[in-house]
Each structure stands twice: as structure tokens, then as C-alpha cells.
Amino acid sequence: MEEGDIVRVDLPQADGKTKVRPALLLKQVPPYGDWIACGISSSLSLEIKDFDLIVDKSEAEFSLTGLKHSSLIRLGFISTRPKTKIKGKIGSLNKETHRLLCNRLADYLRK
Numbered sequence: 001m002e003e004g005d006i007v008r009v010d011l012p013q014a015d016g017k018t019k020v021r022p023a024l025l026l027k028q029v030p031p032y033g034d035w036i037a038c039g040i041s042s043s044l045s046l047e048i049k050d051f052d053l054i055v056d057k058s059e060a061e062f063s064l065t066g067l068k069h070s071s072l073i074r075l076g077f078i079s080t081r082p083k084t085k086i087k088g089k090i091g092s093l094n095k096e097t098h099r100l101l102c103n104r105l106a107d108y109l110r111k
Contacts, residue, residue, distance in 0.1 A: 001025060001035070001086060004098035006065050008087040011039050011079050020087060022066075024073050026102055029080065038101075039077035042069045051075055051104055053097070066091025075105050 001007065005025045010018040023037040044054055053073045055065055065071075067090070093101075 001028075001083070001089060003027060004093045004095060005089050006040065006067065006091045006093065007037070007089050009037055009081050010085040010087075011037070011077075011081070022071070022090060023079075023081075024093065024098075024101070026078075026098075026105070032082065034080050034082050035086065037079055037081050039074050039079070040067065041072045041074055041077070044070060044072050046074065047072050048074075048076060051108065053101055053104075055093075061094060061097070064091055065093065073101060075101060075108070078105075 003025055006022055007025060008020050009023045011021050011023060013019050022040040024040060026036045026038060028035050047054060052075055055062055055067065055071050055073060057070045
């Protein structure tokens with residue numbers, strides 16, 4: 001696994017249960033190599049403009065993501081997950097898109 005990979009992972013839901021969902025791996029953190037991941041949703045209406053990112057199936061990069069539908073990468077849906085909860089890689093984002101999302105999150109945290 002590496003930064004920018006899109007994986008299937010157990011993510012906590014609002015009801016306290018976990019659900020296997022697609023997620024983007026943002027950064028691996030010490031000391032155990034856990035991953036900061038953000039959930040990906042097909043509910044595009046949840047988008048927060050200039051924060052989240054829609055990956056549209058009409059875009060050239062979409063075929064690399066492994067996603068089935070146009071999807072929303074939700075920077076507000078973040079979880080730190082141990083490697084053991086990652087079910088496997090389904091695709092990836094290019095480095096520029098990954099960097100854009102990391103910068104958006106960092107900018108928000110600095111406010």
C-alpha cells in the first residue's frame with residue numbers, strides 16, 4: 001500500500017458500526033504504520049465545494065481508481081486505520097490529485 005491508493009477498508013459509520021467502503025490512503029503514520037484514510041461515497045450531493053473532490057467517471061483518470069461510479073472523496077470523513085483493516089487495493093489517484101487533497105486538508109487544519 002502507498003499514498004494515493006484507493007482501497008477497501010473497514011470504516012466507522014455514524015451509528016458506531018463499521019462498514020467496508022472504498023477509501024483513499026492519505027498518509028501512513030508512525031509508530032505502527034497505520035493509515036490516515038478518507039472515505040469515498042457515491043452520494044455526490046454530500047460534496048463540500050473546494051474541499052471534497054468528485055471523481056467523475058467521464059474523466060480519463062477514473063479508470064485508474066477502481067471505482068464503479070462517479071464518486072466523492074470526502075476529506076471530512078477521515079479515520080486512522082490499522083493495516084489489518086485494509087481489505088485490498090482497488091485502484092489509485094495520480095500524485096497531483098493526491099497532493100491537491102492533502103493540501104486542501106492541511107490548509108483547512110491551519111485555519
